[in-house]
Amino acid sequence: MSSAASLTSEHLGISFGGHKAVDDVSCAFHAGELTVVVGPNGAGKTTWFNLISGQLTPTTGRILLGDREITRLSPSARAKAGIGRAFQLTNLFPRLTVLENVRLAVQAREGQGPRLFVKASALSHLTDEAMSYLEAARLGAVAHLPAAALPHGDQRKLEVALLLAMEPKIFMFDEPTAGMSLDEAPVILELIGEIKKDTSRTVLLVEHKMDVVRALADRIVVLHNGQLVADGAPADVMKLELVREIYLGTGAEEVA
Amino acid sequence: MSLAVEQTGAPRQLPMGRLLVYGTVGLIALALLFAPFLFPDVRSQEVAARICVFIVLAASFDLLIGYTGIVSFAHTMFFGLGAYGTAIALKQFGASFTSIALGGGAGVLAALVLAALIGLLSLRVKAIFFAMVTLAAASVMLVLASQLSEFTGGEDGLTYSIPRLFSPATELIADAEGKAVKLFGVALNGKIALYYFVFSSSLALFAVMLRIVASPLGRVLKAIRENEMRAEAIGYRVVGYRTAVFCIAAVIAALAGILRAVWLKYTGPEVALSFDIMIDILLIVVIGGMGTMWGAVIGVVLMTLASYYLKDLMALGAEATASIPLLPDLLNPDRWLLWLGVGFILLVYFFPSGLVGTLMDRDARAGK
Ligand SMILES: Nc1ncnc2c1ncn2[C@@H]1O[C@H](COP(=O)(O)OP(=O)(O)OP(=O)(O)O)[C@@H](O)[C@H]1O
Numbered sequence: 217m218s219s220a221a222s223l224t225s226e227h228l229g230i231s232f233g234g235h236k237a238v239d240d241v242s243c244a245f246h247a248g249e250l251t252v253v254v255g256p257n258g259a260g261k262t263t264w265f266n267l268i269s270g271q272l273t274p275t276t277g278r279i280l281l282g283d284r285e286i287t288r289l290s291p292s293a294r295a296k297a298g299i300g301r302a303f304q305l306t307n308l309f310p311r312l313t314v315l316e317n318v319r320l321a322v323q324a325r326e327g328q329g330p331r332l333f334v335k336a337s338a339l340s341h342l343t344d345e346a347m348s349y350l351e352a353a354r355l356g357a358v359a360h361l362p363a364a365a366l367p368h369g370d371q372r373k374l375e376v377a378l379l380l381a382m383e384p385k386i387f388m389f390d391e392p393t394a395g396m397s398l399d400e401a402p403v404i405l406e407l408i409g410e411i412k413k414d415t416s417r418t419v420l421l422v423e424h425k426m427d428v429v430r431a432l433a434d435r436i437v438v439l440h441n442g443q444l445v446a447d448g449a450p451a452d453v454m455k456l457e458l459v460r461e462i463y464l465g466t467g468a469e470e471v472a
Numbered sequence: 473m474s475l476a477v478e479q480t481g482a483p484r485q486l487p488m489g490r491l492l493v494y495g496t497v498g499l500i501a502l503a504l505l506f507a508p509f510l511f512p513d514v515r516s517q518e519v520a521a522r523i524c525v526f527i528v529l530a531a532s533f534d535l536l537i538g539y540t541g542i543v544s545f546a547h548t549m550f551f552g553l554g555a556y557g558t559a560i561a562l563k564q565f566g567a568s569f570t571s572i573a574l575g576g577g578a579g580v581l582a583a584l585v586l587a588a589l590i591g592l593l594s595l596r597v598k599a600i601f602f603a604m605v606t607l608a609a610a611s612v613m614l615v616l617a618s619q620l621s622e623f624t625g626g627e628d629g630l631t632y633s634i635p636r637l638f639s640p641a642t643e644l645i646a647d648a649e650g651k652a653v654k655l656f657g658v659a660l661n662g663k664i665a666l667y668y669f670v671f672s673s674s675l676a677l678f679a680v681m682l683r684i685v686a687s688p689l690g691r692v693l694k695a696i697r698e699n700e701m702r703a704e705a706i707g708y709r710v711v712g713y714r715t716a717v718f719c720i721a722a723v724i725a726a727l728a729g730i731l732r733a734v735w736l737k738y739t740g741p742e743v744a745l746s747f748d749i750m751i752d753i754l755l756i757v758v759i760g761g762m763g764t765m766w767g768a769v770i771g772v773v774l775m776t777l778a779s780y781y782l783k784d785l786m787a788l789g790a791e792a793t794a795s796i797p798l799l800p801d802l803l804n805p806d807r808w809l810l811w812l813g814v815g816f817i818l819l820v821y822f823f824p825s826g827l828v829g830t831l832m833d834r835d836a837r838a839g840k
């Protein structure tokens with residue numbers, strides 16, 4: 217990709233009590249590109265995502281969205297600016313219905329939240345939009361159940377549906393298929409494949425499953441002990457000794 | 473997928489819990505609407521007016537604790553600001569509607585400013601610290617009210633008169649002899665006007681709150697209660713929303729304070745500022761059901777009736793059982809607090825989400 221970066225992580229770092237969870241990570245992402253982030257457990261993948269989407273504030277470095285610096289923005293401001301995030305640990309509104317979960321994301325994007333004297337039920341286009349995302353995630357049939365009542369696999373789908381409903385420029389998936397059964401995972405992978413088709417979008421994906429990486433990745437970035445240790449085309453990165461170790465499940469030996 | 477089939481296949485059950493709640497609320501509304509004619513004695517009037525005002529106060533507290541998950545102990549402080557503003561103006565500038573508007577307005581404004589300050593300064597911190605800050609603010613206000621006795625009357629409070637329109641001596645419609653016309657045997661005097669002033673203002677404020685919880689904003693509040701971090705992550709400025717709802721609730725509480733001050737013709741720490749009231753509304757919301765609005769209505773009625781009539785009921789019970797050993801002792805009116813406590817424990821045990829919450833949940837589980 218020769219175009220200007222859509223998202224840049226510049227020397228990003230954060231330490232927790234002396235332990236550098238993310239250590240001087242520099243990396244630029246481009247629209248139309250799907251980057252898979254790999255690394256052993258505890259490598260700092262989720263922490264790096266948290267720095268980018270704003271749940272954590274970095275101790276070093278800057279984050280740019282296009283040319284705009286967003287390092288100090290709140291998570292909600294970043295969401296409005298176009299950064300969307302799905303979480304590794306399911307992170308929903310448990311006692312609200314599945315429909316309401318997604319509708320909240322649609323309502324936030326359309327800036328309807330502060331409206332006080334409109335009947336929410338009168339804004340039926342919000343509901344219609346939310347339903348279309350639910351259908352896409354194959355959750356239409358359970359729209360009226362509370363999110364907490366869904367089985368794990370459906371909760372993961374809802375997690376993704378929330379991200380879809382945000383219609384962000386930057387999509388960040390943190391192990392979207394974790395804990396899902398083999399027959400459920402393809403729904404999510406198809407959705408990510410769909411997202412990828414729109415070349416104005418930038419996708420970041422943390423994923424361990426080899427076949428997923430093969431099928432979707434345009435580029436692979438490897439994190440290890442908080443540092444970026446490899447970055448390149450899938451075929452090249454896959455050859456690296458370290459990556460082989462990770463994928464053979466033997467990469468967890470180091471406890472820094 | 474099998475779930476969906478089950479749902480459409482099962483015969484649709486009547487939502488009994490919902491019907492029960494709406495039916496009860498409807499009865500309460502009717503009783504309050506016709507209270508001056510149904511229960512014309514002075515004590516019942518006082519009970520009805522207190523119920524009206526406390527529904528507003530408890531429902532506005534429910535906006536915070538039930539809808540948004542904000543724990544505040546400063547709610548009676550805002551109530552007190554409205555009440556004291558009105559009381560001081562009526563005392564200083566005389567019994568006019570202008571005094572009520574000016575004093576009440578000042579109280580509401582003070583509540584708004586204070587709520588915005590507390591909200592912006594401390595809604596970022598952990599819930600427990602926020603609760604502490606509100607507790608501190610409320611304590612300071614209580615001390616101020618007793619120290620500035622020149623204006624507030626200190627511990628004794630203030631007694632004042634209210635506009636002539638609301639005086640029992642005023643005939644709303646006079647007959648040929650210049651006496652108030654009677655309707656269903658009740659004289660249409662200023663007291664009736666005062667009751668309907670309190671009733672209709674309370675109704676309007678409650679309607680505003682119903683509107684708020686059904687609005688897009690109401691949805692965001694629930695989202696914040698359910699998962700503040702995700703609400704922020706999908707684009708809602710949580711601190712902003714929290715501060716906004718804290719201010720709205722404070723203003724409504726202050727408006728309720730105005731009504732209380734006008735109705736009672738007396739304002740003191742006991743009736744407008746004390747932590748007893750705070751605990752009362754906390755219990756009301758818990759018993760009625762948090763995050764339901766209707767819970768506030770049912771909770772207030774139960775609590776108020778219990779605190780006004782439980783003693784009477786027990787005295788009757790003690791008399792009726794006079795010949796039986798032990799029972800009259802247990803039913804001695806002095807033990808009313810004990811029975812109230814037992815009642816709470818049973819309610820919380822059998823209705824863990826409050827009366828309204830539990831009844832409506834039951835519907836949801838039955839497959840509504
Ligand atoms: N809030 C925190 N406080 C202290 N340490 C933290 C915190 N968040 C993460 N860490 C530490 O930072 C390191 C990186 O964790 P992180 O969750 O980012 O790893 P990960 O690559 O996402 O791992 P996994 O594959 O298990 O999800 C770990 O050692 C973790 O214990």
Ligand SMILES: [Mg+2]
Pocket residue numbers: 261262263304390
């Ligand atoms: Mg992780």
